[in-house]
Amino acid sequence: MAEVRPIIVRFPALGDTVLLTTLIRALALRYGTQVDLLASGGWVEPLLAHNPHVGEIQLISSRRAPYLLTPSQWAAVKWLKARPNAPIYYCERDPHSARLVARAVTDEARFVRAWDHWNDPHLHWVEWWLQIANLTPACVQPAPPPVSAPAFTALYPSEADHTECARWIGAQGWGDAPLVLLQPGHKKTSKRGRIATADHDKHWPAERWAAVIRGVLEHLPAARVLVCGSPREHGLVQEAIDAAGEGFDLAGRAVNLARDLPLPRLMALSARAHSMISVDTGPAHVAAAMDCRLVVLFGGFGWSRWKPRAPSGRVAALGPSAEGAARVADISVEQVLTAWRELVA
Incomplete structure (x- = not known):
């Protein structure tokens, strides 16, 4: 199949960023390409800059600030629109994130909405991310085969x-x-x-x-x-x-x-x-x-x-x-x- 470069939307705290490396790696293995990330936080780039599974990182300064007053949100919308065929693994559930992404993407077939698949409050984040990685947006045809990715986090300092x-x-x-x-x-x-x-x-x-x-x-x-x-x-x-x-x-x-x-x-x-x-x-x-x-x-x-x-x-x-x-x-x-x-x- 032609290369498809998935996008993860996640605005993580520091520890959440580390846990997210399991989803990043699993998607990279499944799609056979790097994974792009829309995120926020000054820790994201230092943690992920040398991760071989990460492609582009697009950061916003705040998802809660008014859109008209937040240039980083304008840049994020432009960045998303420049990727019209990319599958999106949307890993947030607050209305601010949803409104921002909806400014750029309205086609529901492009999304895996992670929190629509949350059904076990005791499931470890790593296992959940591996489950999410094996879901496929409807726009991706044929779907890449599922992967059995490692169930641990990893960082790559230079x-x-x-x-x-x-x-x-x-x-x-x-x-x-x-x-x-x-x-x-x-x-x-x-x-x-x-x-x-x-x-x-x-x-x-x-x-x-x-x-x-x-x-x-x-x-x-x-x-x-x-x-x-x-x-x-x-x-x-x-x-x-x-x-x-x-x-x-x-x-x-x-x-x-x-x-x-x-x-x-x-x-x-x-x-x-x-x-x-x-x-x-x-x-x-x-x-x-x-x-x-x-x-x-x-x-x-x-x-x-x-x-x-x-x-x-x-x-x-x-x-x-x-x-x-x-x-x-x-x-x-x-x-x-x-x-x-x-x-x-």
Whole structure:
């Protein structure tokens, strides 16, 4: 059949972008071509720029802003109209996204609308994306045969990213020390006030992160514990490190990376790291996609749908499997350290 280049419409958070790599790869394998993406978010291009299954990425600044005031939406409509025969895998369900796409495409035969095929609230995102990849818009005739694609996420930092990361690690003087990553913050950390953040179901107090830092260093005295986060999370990260140093000689072995960790470096660092301990958040999915051994703390969303998927499967999930009223604060320090020690044994 003639080459058909499918389009995915998805406006993902960071972790959602990583999970989406399973759909991207499956569609690329099924159609025998790269996949184009209409998306938003400053993390999309750093994460996907070197993915061999990704073709063009068209970004909008906001799907909620008024169309007449948003040039990136005008460009997206023009971009869609320039692909009049492309099948569209529409993976959103909010009215803003629907109105934007409808400005360019009205032929329903071109669409697979993913949320019309959602029937299992416990199904993991990866399995769902693989199911969606094997659906076919009516406009595609004959339909390409279904594929059995890998059920894990994958990211592809460039060789330059790996080289830069190695140079940076050397400049810190860490040499061959085991690098254990910690990720205490999540995307709401930088959006909510301090009190509101403490009430969030993913919040784990600084003193518990401090105890984990000490436990890791007692188990691996030569390690460096690199506490990750966004620049806005610098204070949260430093609070945990300061607490870890109370009555314990850190000797520079715990480092705040919140202002020194662009996404390309996080990807390359995850590939080199000994392991990671994280709350349920985007960087945990990045680490899993780079096959870093990983312990993840889950709260109210549970892990049945959200557990990061690594190529080797070396991911330990703590907390409930199903969505409910649980909180990360229900998980003890000893549970975390025990899971981590078993994972890295």
